[in-house]
Amino acid sequence: MLTSKTFLKKNKRGNVLKIVREHYLRDDLSCGSELCDECDSKEAILEKVPTSNSKQYTVPHYLLLDTNIILQQIDALEEPTLCNIVVIQTILQEVKHRSSSVYKRLKDLITNPNRKFYVFVNEHHHETYVERNPGESINDRNDRALRRVATWYEEHLSSHVRVILLTEDVRNRDLATGEGLLSCSIASYISQLTNGEPLLDKLSKIDAAVETSVKDSLYPLHATPTEIHAGIKSKTFLQGSFQASRENFLEGQVNCEGYDKPILVQGRDGLNRAIDGDTVAVRLLPEDQWSAPLELVLEDEGNMEDDEGGEEGKELMKKKSVPVAERRPTGQIVGIIKRKWRQYCGILQANPMAGSSRHLFVPAERKIPKIRVETRQIATLSTQRIVVAIDSWPRHSRYPQGHFVRALGPIGDKDTENEVLLLEHDVPHSKFSDLVLSYLPQMPWTITDEEVSRRSDLRHLDVCSVDPPGCTDIDDALHCRPLDNGNLEVGVHIADVSHFIKPGTPLDDEAALRATTVYLVDKRIDMVPGLLSGNLCSLRGNEERLAFSVIWELTEDARIVDAKFCKSVIRSRAALTYEQAQLIIDDPSQQTSIATSLRGLNRLAKILKKRRMDNGALVLASPEIRFHMDSETHEPLEVVAKKMRETNSMVEEFMLLANITVAEKIFHEFPDNAMLRRHPVPPPANFEPLQHAAKRQGFELNVSTGKDLATSLDLAVKPDNPYFNTMLRIIATRCMLQAVYFSSGMVQQSDFHHYGLAAPIYTHFTSPIRRYADIIVHRLLAACIGADATYPALLDKKASTALCYNLNYRNRQAQYAGRASVALHTHLFFRSRVQDEDGYVLYVRKNALQVLIPKYGLEGTLFLRCDSPGVSWTYNEKEQCQSCGNVVFHSFDPVTVQLSLDRSNVQHEKLVLKLVRPVIDGYSVPSVGNNTQDDDVDMVGEKNEAEAGGTEKEQGDCDQPETKKRKKKNKKNK
Amino acid sequence: MDLLTEYGGGLRNDGRRGHELRKIRCRLGVFSQSDGSAYIEQGNTKVLAAVYGPRPVRNKQIKVHGSVLINFQYSMAVFSTGERKTRPRGDRKTSEISLQLRQAVSAAIMTEVHPRSQIDIFVEVLQADGGNFCACVNAATLALIDAGIPMREYVVACSASLAGDTPLVDISHLEETLGGPNLTVAALPLSGKVAVMELSQKLHLDHLPRVLDCALKGCADIHAILDTAIKQHLIKVAGARGLGKKFHLGQQTQNKLKNDKEEEEEEDDEMSKKDVEMITL
Numbered sequence A: 001m002l003t004s005k006t007f008l009k010k011n012k013r014g015n016v017l018k019i020v021r022e023h024y025l026r027d028d029l030s031c032g033s034e035l036c037d038e039c040d041s042k043e044a045i046l047e048k049v050p051t052s053n054s055k056q057y058t059v060p061h062y063l064l065l066d067t068n069i070i071l072q073q074i075d076a077l078e079e080p081t082l083c084n085i086v087v088i089q090t091i092l093q094e095v096k097h098r099s100s101s102v103y104k105r106l107k108d109l110i111t112n113p114n115r116k117f118y119v120f121v122n123e124h125h126h127e128t129y130v131e132r133n134p135g136e137s138i139n140d141r142n143d144r145a146l147r148r149v150a151t152w153y154e155e156h157l158s159s160h161v162r163v164i165l166l167t168e169d170v171r172n173r174d175l176a177t178g179e180g181l182l183s184c185s186i187a188s189y190i191s192q193l194t195n196g197e198p199l200l201d202k203l204s205k206i207d208a209a210v211e212t213s214v215k216d217s218l219y220p221l222h223a224t225p226t227e228i229h230a231g232i233k234s235k236t237f238l239q240g241s242f243q244a245s246r247e248n249f250l251e252g253q254v255n256c257e258g259y260d261k262p263i264l265v266q267g268r269d270g271l272n273r274a275i276d277g278d279t280v281a282v283r284l285l286p287e288d289q290w291s292a293p294l295e296l297v298l299e300d301e302g303n304m305e306d307d308e309g310g311e312e313g314k315e316l317m318k319k320k321s322v323p324v325a326e327r328r329p330t331g332q333i334v335g336i337i338k339r340k341w342r343q344y345c346g347i348l349q350a351n352p353m354a355g356s357s358r359h360l361f362v363p364a365e366r367k368i369p370k371i372r373v374e375t376r377q378i379a380t381l382s383t384q385r386i387v388v389a390i391d392s393w394p395r396h397s398r399y400p401q402g403h404f405v406r407a408l409g410p411i412g413d414k415d416t417e418n419e420v421l422l423l424e425h426d427v428p429h430s431k432f433s434d435l436v437l438s439y440l441p442q443m444p445w446t447i448t449d450e451e452v453s454r455r456s457d458l459r460h461l462d463v464c465s466v467d468p469p470g471c472t473d474i475d476d477a478l479h480c481r482p483l484d485n486g487n488l489e490v491g492v493h494i495a496d497v498s499h500f501i502k503p504g505t506p507l508d509d510e511a512a513l514r515a516t517t518v519y520l521v522d523k524r525i526d527m528v529p530g531l532l533s534g535n536l537c538s539l540r541g542n543e544e545r546l547a548f549s550v551i552w553e554l555t556e557d558a559r560i561v562d563a564k565f566c567k568s569v570i571r572s573r574a575a576l577t578y579e580q581a582q583l584i585i586d587d588p589s590q591q592t593s594i595a596t597s598l599r600g601l602n603r604l605a606k607i608l609k610k611r612r613m614d615n616g617a618l619v620l621a622s623p624e625i626r627f628h629m630d631s632e633t634h635e636p637l638e639v640v641a642k643k644m645r646e647t648n649s650m651v652e653e654f655m656l657l658a659n660i661t662v663a664e665k666i667f668h669e670f671p672d673n674a675m676l677r678r679h680p681v682p683p684p685a686n687f688e689p690l691q692h693a694a695k696r697q698g699f700e701l702n703v704s705t706g707k708d709l710a711t712s713l714d715l716a717v718k719p720d721n722p723y724f725n726t727m728l729r730i731i732a733t734r735c736m737l738q739a740v741y742f743s744s745g746m747v748q749q750s751d752f753h754h755y756g757l758a759a760p761i762y763t764h765f766t767s768p769i770r771r772y773a774d775i776i777v778h779r780l781l782a783a784c785i786g787a788d789a790t791y792p793a794l795l796d797k798k799a800s801t802a803l804c805y806n807l808n809y810r811n812r813q814a815q816y817a818g819r820a821s822v823a824l825h826t827h828l829f830f831r832s833r834v835q836d837e838d839g840y841v842l843y844v845r846k847n848a849l850q851v852l853i854p855k856y857g858l859e860g861t862l863f864l865r866c867d868s869p870g871v872s873w874t875y876n877e878k879e880q881c882q883s884c885g886n887v888v889f890h891s892f893d894p895v896t897v898q899l900s901l902d903r904s905n906v907q908h909e910k911l912v913l914k915l916v917r918p919v920i921d922g923y924s925v926p927s928v929g930n931n932t933q934d935d936d937v938d939m940v941g942e943k944n945e946a947e948a949g950g951t952e953k954e955q956g957d958c959d960q961p962e963t964k965k966r967k968k969k970n971k972k973n974k
Numbered sequence B: 001m002d003l004l005t006e007y008g009g010g011l012r013n014d015g016r017r018g019h020e021l022r023k024i025r026c027r028l029g030v031f032s033q034s035d036g037s038a039y040i041e042q043g044n045t046k047v048l049a050a051v052y053g054p055r056p057v058r059n060k061q062i063k064v065h066g067s068v069l070i071n072f073q074y075s076m077a078v079f080s081t082g083e084r085k086t087r088p089r090g091d092r093k094t095s096e097i098s099l100q101l102r103q104a105v106s107a108a109i110m111t112e113v114h115p116r117s118q119i120d121i122f123v124e125v126l127q128a129d130g131g132n133f134c135a136c137v138n139a140a141t142l143a144l145i146d147a148g149i150p151m152r153e154y155v156v157a158c159s160a161s162l163a164g165d166t167p168l169v170d171i172s173h174l175e176e177t178l179g180g181p182n183l184t185v186a187a188l189p190l191s192g193k194v195a196v197m198e199l200s201q202k203l204h205l206d207h208l209p210r211v212l213d214c215a216l217k218g219c220a221d222i223h224a225i226l227d228t229a230i231k232q233h234l235i236k237v238a239g240a241r242g243l244g245k246k247f248h249l250g251q252q253t254q255n256k257l258k259n260d261k262e263e264e265e266e267e268d269d270e271m272s273k274k275d276v277e278m279i280t281l
């Protein structure tokens, strides 16, 4: 039975539309209580007699939460203390609208059967629906809806179980009490709990005190949303995202849309409580007050008690006269439009006043200010890495206020540091939840005959896979066989992950969120549970597996005659490593079908590669290294550069071919919704540093097209410096833009181009085990060939754009996390070492040399200090060189440096470079020799040990040009 | 926004469950000039239909032998959507819909009864909120019956979609825009024949039977509602002509119909009043 009700809704879509939607009210919705026998008992979640731990409310009760409680206190709610909670639909929608991350965490709580959270569908319940009164604000209406639900529950359960309304809104509380309901704030509720002690630390400290008197205020008042809105409209304010400076805690910039230069903000008043990433409103200062970034490293040395202090701030505000030429647009932040707070990792700085429970938290990310936290566990926490969330930043407080969320482990411990690294790069890495795991196939799993009948049976083909050693997630396998007409049949078989991951399931949602498997040096964070990635999907040798196959008919000179796509069943004959495959190819005595197949593939791959290079594909370089780990302590033993074999490029070529073929197919079938990948042409200005560097070495680089660049890079070879060409390529790589996923309906077809691969269209199809984009592409392709159904989100432009955004974001973060992991292990490696290494000058800077050490793929900064007598550096900007006496440094010059680790700062260990050769008296240091440790590093390059965790396989997809290395060494002048 | 919300065991955005139709209200004989007319509301989709004929073929050039010429004209009112815009009559989209509508009613009209004559059917969408085609077919059926044109049985249309594994019936405009395959079926529910079937998107064959069943079930439900409404209309008409006693409806049915009538009159003043359910679930 249903009752209908029509209501009006106005939506803005360019012009104001009046949208009328129906809204049906029902009488079959359950209250979710086991106590009730009127409602559907299947949905009953809330306990019949909930135990009450409260000293204040001794009667059994359920809790009803207001939006503000959920948004602010999600950390406390995640503690398993509070149970039997009713969340109403209105609130759930509001939370979803306000914060998607909190919403997700709330959903996790709701699905957890132990926590007994019940979602009551009040908006469609005929007795609890309330209509908005004329003139009533949405908030007031929602508050009223909440109270209506509370009243309804009290009546419905005849007060056998009471309902307590938890809200931070005083007015709502008063109104509730007036209506005879029980209501209190969460803090007062928890303080009355017998088991509430651990929760108190986790409570978010929202300073309820209204803005205190102007005298106490350290910061200017923020403009109200209305003022900001009006200000932006009238162009007196600009909107942009705030980016804090890493070096100077009282400086940052705001990148505004429609304003080409970033706006500089300085000082406490200028920053006005903005935190890195926030969307802010900024007011431009008159031109005569413009300033320049301070060339100073300012670290916030403040501690708890000197709220009034802040001398350095005042000094900073004393404007030095800045030369007009150096001045930059300067502004002042007047209001925060959207906070982008997250949880931060860091350490506690204990309060010098013993016994105090108020401490300062120092985040690992330098861009984030210190945070005040209150905890009684300082003794245990002071040696730990902890996570803290910001709650608020009142005007009178020098630092934002936050609360302790959890401890990660002892400082300096490798696992703890890994955890920090994952958290700071926003890599979802928790264990897969039971809900997600419940969507995995039951073991023992076999391929049913029915499944085989729906697929092409390719088990008779001699398929094999070629991967790095130790690889457990084998995505791809290949075969090649001659056809009767003299052509060759080549097949690329990709793990059929989309068979196991059905759209819309929690398993799918989790994979979509993770977006990619993250490879750290000693760890792999899987995108899909291990049962799939390491077993059922992995195309292991001599096991029957489901695959998605692309099968071409190629002529002898690798021209495509025909391409077919099918879901298939295969049995890989062997899972080979690159090295094994190479040996088989090179050994003429091997005449097995695998060997001929591999040789055929290898021959075709060479033709394909040559053709690709002729088309202008770029060979880019980034220093790739791997660590050899001690199998017991898991400490890095040595570092070696990765080696490329012919077979690497063989696999790579066919993966590229498969990706391009699939991209064409899905774009043809779904011109508006195909998920593709493009690599934009970099703007010419990006190449300037590269061209200048090459020019000084006497090479003219033509960058007008990818092909020109490829050709001129090939020609730029210096016989006396074999590493010169590689360095040029490294610099070239940094000129590139990031390749991105996109939905074909959102971009002009002319912009589909993949610059690095010189392909007009490209996508990712070949690694569905470790990339979510590939799963989407699999689904699209399956729909193309009628093997699977489409679903709404797959064909929805908006949904796929949002998905692409997440994929691109996660990919970037995964890359950064991978590099941070390399940096971490480099640090661990150098903890017990001081070593001399050969390197090359990559860039010359005003006060430093950027040195590349090929052996470790490491880039470090060699600071040129003038502190010792007789040493003075002269920087020649035009020539881009540094000179001291008769020693001159240009880019690409060889140097020898001494590497060691500076561990003085526990949070930020850093690698220190000291000059060994060329010798400069008073500056360079004596050589330590190359044998501080017993192991001889040079020997190891030839050995082949198991690669730690199968890191970064399939370099072939090297369409991810490295963006600027984030391993920025700390620039500390003077 | 998804087709199914995550609460209440998967309610649709307007509070319906998958198999539930929107509220249907209808009235026959709304014009006096036409031979037959009807007005139908399916949720917020409102359609007016008028039927002229059978009458001699006007355009002598068209030769029709043995069967009746059906002329179906579909149009949308300027004010039928949120955005006001003039809609050209006879553009490609409209003529396509007209054609399909003609196909749907042709399946039900006993075309052989009136050779060398024509029937003109005009439908106007007054308010569009999804399922326009369906409402037009249903309105046309009512108007044809009102005009007394002999039909094999009612032709009834209903749409269906699929959210995950749940088939949804009677798709609203919001649900249409959210995506998902939209299957529109015009059927003859008693004999189970399908007159027109259209699918807006790719749908895997495995899912089709389920979605089709769902749409056909919707057709049957709508059929029952239309049937009740027609009987009620006839009682009213007959009653006015003093023929009421000739209808031998059970007492119960009569009471129910009476209730429906009363309620229909009241509901204009007070929308929120609970209605007696017309929809068989």
Ligand SMILES: [Zn+2]
Binding pocket: A030, A031, A032, A033, A036, A037, A038, A039, A156
């Ligand atoms: Zn109940």
